[in-house]
Amino acid sequence: MAGAFATNPREAVHLVPEGVASYFEHPVDYDVDEAWEEHLHALLGMPWPCPERQRAEALWEDAAGELRGRGLDFGRHTYGQYSDADLSLARAVWCTVVHLRPDVVVETGVARGITSRIILEALEDNGEGHLWSVDLPHPFERELAAQTGAAVPRHSRSRWSYIEGSSRRRLPHLLRRLGKVDVFVHDSLHTARNTRFEMDRIGRVLSPGGVMLVDDISTHQGFAGWASKASGARTLVCPSADGEGLFGVVRTTPAATQVPGR
Numbered sequence: 001m002a003g004a005f006a007t008n009p010r011e012a013v014h015l016v017p018e019g020v021a022s023y024f025e026h027p028v029d030y031d032v033d034e035a036w037e038e039h040l041h042a043l044l045g046m047p048w049p050c051p052e053r054q055r056a057e058a059l060w061e062d063a064a065g066e067l068r069g070r071g072l073d074f075g076r077h078t079y080g081q082y083s084d085a086d087l088s089l090a091r092a093v094w095c096t097v098v099h100l101r102p103d104v105v106v107e108t109g110v111a112r113g114i115t116s117r118i119i120l121e122a123l124e125d126n127g128e129g130h131l132w133s134v135d136l137p138h139p140f141e142r143e144l145a146a147q148t149g150a151a152v153p154r155h156s157r158s159r160w161s162y163i164e165g166s167s168r169r170r171l172p173h174l175l176r177r178l179g180k181v182d183v184f185v186h187d188s189l190h191t192a193r194n195t196r197f198e199m200d201r202i203g204r205v206l207s208p209g210g211v212m213l214v215d216d217i218s219t220h221q222g223f224a225g226w227a228s229k230a231s232g233a234r235t236l237v238c239p240s241a242d243g244e245g246l247f248g249v250v251r252t253t254p255a256a257t258q259v260p261g262r
């Protein structure tokens, strides 16, 4: 906290309420869906098995291999306390973007940019859509901050807008400007308070039939709290590939949907 205040006081101010709120966090005993990939495809209205699964794996492995080949770390807890996106999240992100063909994708949390790369490759494949990524780089480890977006190749960047700063500061203005979001990926600060803030804000502008993918939901009650108040949204709780974490999926129904924050 002291390091964050020394390097970026404007952002560090937002960490204080997060620290206080974290005392009230507790893990949630979710009903984990081991057949999540099939059920995700059912949510998306797509058949299972899906041939896109292999493409997602190849992309994720390429990205990991490239980073390691450049001498960068990759994996769990290698970006400070944060981790690069794991294979399950990568598969969910790829299939969601390829199948839904969104115009507007927003993510929070970039680090080395695995989810950014997967989303951008999928948009390129679709031939349409744009990604806005809101990210606060590591606050005091300059070496890590310099690795921001390292996995995103130059040729993918024409569909990408990177917005530096915390989601608390940057997301409201961005969402006012965009007016709608078709797909949202939360992968920033995994606290109940921050996850809930982002989901509430996105929920106000999520398109009918839009999807949220919310990483690292197991250590706090943010996702469960949002889902318990959302009527008309279907949810899944999915295990990470290494079994260490969980991510959540929300899909609003194409009909009028009441979601928290609206």
Ligand SMILES: C[S@@+](CC[C@H](N)C(=O)[O-])C[C@H]1O[C@@H](n2cnc3c(N)ncnc32)[C@H](O)[C@@H]1O
Binding pocket: 079, 082, 083, 084, 085, 108, 109, 110, 111, 112, 113, 114, 115, 116, 134, 135, 136, 137, 138, 139, 165, 166, 167, 168, 187, 188, 189, 194
């Ligand atoms: C889990 S990593 C992101 C992993 C990335 N999505 C991937 O695919 O590998 C979390 C990222 O969110 C950033 N971050 C932390 N707090 C944030 C906040 N309040 N708003 C936006 N980004 C934040 C971290 O510095 C880090 O870059």
